[in-house]
Amino acid sequence: MGDEDWEAEIIKPHMSSYVPVFEKDRYSSGAHGDTFNRTLASLSEMDDRYSRRDHFMRSRFASGRSLGNRDPGESNKREHTSTMGDFGVGRSFGNRGFSNNKFEEGDSCSFWRESSNDREDNQTRNRGFSKRDGYQDGNDSEASGSFRRGGRGSYRGCRGGFGLGSPNSKYEQDEGTQRSGGIFGSRRSALSGVGKGDTYQSRSGSGSGRGGYKGLNEEVITASGKNSWKSEAERRESGDTQGPKVTYIPPPPPEDEDSIFAHYQTGINFDKYDTILVEVSGHDVPPAILTFEEANLCQTLNSNIAKAGYTKLTPVQKYSIPIILGGRDLMACAQTGSGKTAAFLLPILAHMMRDGVTASRFKELQEPECIIVAPTRELISQIYLEARKFSFGTCVRAVVIYGGTQLGHSIRQIVQGCNILCATPGRLMDIIGKEKIGLRQVKYIVLDEADRMLDMGFGPEMKKLISCPGMPSKEQRQTLMFSATFPEEIQRLAGEFLKSNYLFVAVGQVGGACRDVQQTILQVGQYSKREKLVEILRNIGDERTMVFVETKKKADFIATFLCQEKISTTSIHGDREQREREQALGDFRCGKCPVLVATSVAARGLDIENVQHVINFDLPSTIDEYVHRIGRTGRCGNTGRAISFFDTESDNHLAQPLVKVLSDAQQEVPAWLEEIAFSMYVPGFSGSTRGNVFVSIDTRKGKSSLNTAGFSSSQAPNPVDDESWD
Numbered sequence: 254m255g256d257e258d259w260e261a262e263i264i265k266p267h268m269s270s271y272v273p274v275f276e277k278d279r280y281s282s283g284a285h286g287d288t289f290n291r292t293l294a295s296l297s298e299m300d301d302r303y304s305r306r307d308h309f310m311r312s313r314f315a316s317g318r319s320l321g322n323r324d325p326g327e328s329n330k331r332e333h334t335s336t337m338g339d340f341g342v343g344r345s346f347g348n349r350g351f352s353n354n355k356f357e358e359g360d361s362c363s364f365w366r367e368s369s370n371d372r373e374d375n376q377t378r379n380r381g382f383s384k385r386d387g388y389q390d391g392n393d394s395e396a397s398g399s400f401r402r403g404g405r406g407s408y409r410g411c412r413g414g415f416g417l418g419s420p421n422s423k424y425e426q427d428e429g430t431q432r433s434g435g436i437f438g439s440r441r442s443a444l445s446g447v448g449k450g451d452t453y454q455s456r457s458g459s460g461s462g463r464g465g466y467k468g469l470n471e472e473v474i475t476a477s478g479k480n481s482w483k484s485e486a487e488r489r490e491s492g493d494t495q496g497p498k499v500t501y502i503p504p505p506p507p508e509d510e511d512s513i514f515a516h517y518q519t520g521i522n523f524d525k526y527d528t529i530l531v532e533v534s535g536h537d538v539p540p541a542i543l544t545f546e547e548a549n550l551c552q553t554l555n556s557n558i559a560k561a562g563y564t565k566l567t568p569v570q571k572y573s574i575p576i577i578l579g580g581r582d583l584m585a586c587a588q589t590g591s592g593k594t595a596a597f598l599l600p601i602l603a604h605m606m607r608d609g610v611t612a613s614r615f616k617e618l619q620e621p622e623c624i625i626v627a628p629t630r631e632l633i634s635q636i637y638l639e640a641r642k643f644s645f646g647t648c649v650r651a652v653v654i655y656g657g658t659q660l661g662h663s664i665r666q667i668v669q670g671c672n673i674l675c676a677t678p679g680r681l682m683d684i685i686g687k688e689k690i691g692l693r694q695v696k697y698i699v700l701d702e703a704d705r706m707l708d709m710g711f712g713p714e715m716k717k718l719i720s721c722p723g724m725p726s727k728e729q730r731q732t733l734m735f736s737a738t739f740p741e742e743i744q745r746l747a748g749e750f751l752k753s754n755y756l757f758v759a760v761g762q763v764g765g766a767c768r769d770v771q772q773t774i775l776q777v778g779q780y781s782k783r784e785k786l787v788e789i790l791r792n793i794g795d796e797r798t799m800v801f802v803e804t805k806k807k808a809d810f811i812a813t814f815l816c817q818e819k820i821s822t823t824s825i826h827g828d829r830e831q832r833e834r835e836q837a838l839g840d841f842r843c844g845k846c847p848v849l850v851a852t853s854v855a856a857r858g859l860d861i862e863n864v865q866h867v868i869n870f871d872l873p874s875t876i877d878e879y880v881h882r883i884g885r886t887g888r889c890g891n892t893g894r895a896i897s898f899f900d901t902e903s904d905n906h907l908a909q910p911l912v913k914v915l916s917d918a919q920q921e922v923p924a925w926l927e928e929i930a931f932s933m934y935v936p937g938f939s940g941s942t943r944g945n946v947f948v949s950i951d952t953r954k955g956k957s958s959l960n961t962a963g964f965s966s967s968q969a970p971n972p973v974d975d976e977s978w979d
């Protein structure tokens with residue numbers, strides 16, 4: 254099947270999904286989530302408000318009129334502001350916008366092309382603008398600024414002297430050029446130095462633009478025509494386009510053993526994992542193991558496991574490790590924070606050790622045995638650190654490469670030896686296109702957050718990956734997929750990547766929320782959200798809290814506002830430069846800024862110690878996203894709390910799946926939410942999932958089932974969105 258067919262297949266079938274039906278006599282708001290019926294719904298609601306607003310505002314603000322730091326509705330002025338605007342002092346970016354209750358209005362219509370690019374979620378976008386050439390031209394002139402940017406070598410104090418690496422090195426010629434600005438100006442806000450009492454700075458460098466190795470306005474750049482199999486994402490990072498180079502070199506992680514093995518404690522509910530039901534489907538299922546010893550790993554691995562503080566297997570590990578050790582392909586679905594990363598890393602490493610895999614820095618062409626892909630830069634970095642931890646003291650070398658960093662740096666990492674390549678899709682395809690790695694030796698491909706990796710956003714990239722010259726066929730490699738959510742449609746697509754006899758492991762309910770997270774849904778209208786947020790954060794005190802919002806500019810806006818309220822806050826979203834994203838995460842991790850305002854870019858996979866609260870200031874557009882977001886707390890047996898603001902103006906489509914997720918996780922369901930859910934009743938479906946613990950199952954069973962994840966599939970992200978992730 255050609256690429257086009259494949260993409261079409263992704264796009265179209267999503268448009269129907271299974272959603273629960275609320276029937277009065279069957280529905281219960283209690284703790285038992287088995288009273289839902291199954292239904293085949295029509296298209297899930299697609300919220301195109303932003304696209305429409307975008308359209309409107311483009312015509313309204315296309316001239317880039319000046320604005321003050323008042324509210325997001327006026328913030329396109331920042332396109333012409335080259336200095337660090339201090340939103341914390343004097344004219345209040347936050348207060349004025351909100352005090353007039355104009356935030357939402359402004360939000361919807363500020364940056365004239367932002368709304369289509371701003372949301373890092375699963376919404377459809379308006380992709381109508383193009384202007385490729387103009388954009389390119391605009392960037393040409395910025396090229397000289399790249400080294401200035403790269404010269405900021407003091408990330409977290411770790412980068413002194415590290416800086417740009419060796420500009421004269423032979424790899425420098427391979428340096429990709431990545432655009433970071435252009436015709437759309439500099440709406441990216443950069444936040445820095447946010448601490449207690451600090452001001453929250455929003456910078457809009459006229460030359461730096463959006464920090465932009467990602468985003469819709471980059472996608473429209475005309476490709477060179479070379480490497481025609483390459484995607485826009487790859488071209489962006491590859492240097493096929495004109496623009497300044499991205500010179501950011503991430504600081505190397507600490508090398509001392511204590512740092513490598515630093516970990517947090519499992520929580521009081523860790524042992525309760527044992528009571529979660531697990532179902533494995535497929536033929537010839539190897540028996541689960543109960544202890545690490547049963548896995549028969551080599552001594553070094555066992556020692557690393559012990560140093561990591563792992564004494565007991567989690568359910569997904571008990572089942573996945575023997576399956577992978579047995580050479581089988583696997584699709585595994587287990588709740589957030591339950592140890593999926595080690596579930597694939599340990600058996601892969603065990604095989605590599607068995608096979609005597611050794612990294613060689615003398616090989617001109619590096620040929621990794623394992624490729625791991627994940628949707629965000631921060632997540633792939635985290636997976637890399639786990640790989641480094643478990644391979645400590647072995648000859649296996651893990652490398653991480655991701656967008657937003659200097660391409661030459663990625664290449665230099667690889668040539669030092671590469672057995673496990675952890676990568677975001679864009680950078681991976683770029684490196685492959687530049688023939689910096691060979692694929693012939695690939696024995697393992699891992700898709701973490703696999704449903705995300707296979708949806709409309711990244712699916713085409715993944716398809717290309719497995720079709721790359723040299724890539725062993727699926728019969729000759731092991732393909733492993735992990736996620737906490739797995740829509741049925743995506744499961745079906747996954748079949749193309751997996752051997753037909755792959756095994757499917759479901760730990761608890763596919764797409765179910767972690768039960769260690771106490772979920773609260775509050776009915777809060779858009780104009781009351783800010784006040785409510787402050788009230789909650791003041792009660793929370795210094796406990797680490799992630800606040801999720803729906804758009805990038807709102808992330809900046811809310812972070813600014815919280816800083817004005819003297820709540821130490823930082824933010825992470827796809828319009829921030831990579832250096833800033835990493836700085837923000839670092840400040841949050843270490844507690845310098847106990848509040849992190851984030852878009853969906855931080856929803857998946859991030860494993861941050863002591864995140865006690867997640868607040869959905871805006872609910873996401875899909876229930877899967879909700880499950881992943883709240884999964885940033887309550888990890889590894891620890892407890893956490895999630896509070897979500899439900900706006901009846903915009904969130905009603907989530908009522909049904911929310912009630913389902915709450916019920917399944919044995920959470921209290923507010924009566925008002927039940928009512929909304931009931932009012933959203935979709936007639937025409939019969940069937941019940943009553944009594945079916947594994948309400949979403951291996952699709953090969955041919956059983957269409959109630960699947961919270963199924964809600965999202967109809968709203969699978971537009972490919973455009975993904976460039977803010979990678």
Ligand SMILES: Nc1ncnc2c1ncn2[C@@H]1O[C@H](COP(=O)(O)OP(=O)(O)OP(=O)(O)O)[C@@H](O)[C@H]1O
Pocket residue numbers: 516517519562563564565566567570587588589590591592593594595736737857858859860884888889
């Ligand atoms: N067997 C274990 N014993 C102790 N800690 C563990 C064990 N397995 C994993 N952990 C720890 O639990 C935390 C969560 O693991 P991990 O990030 O792999 O979860 P996940 O299932 O991938 O979550 P998500 O779905 O959010 O990506 C990590 O800090 C990890 O080191």
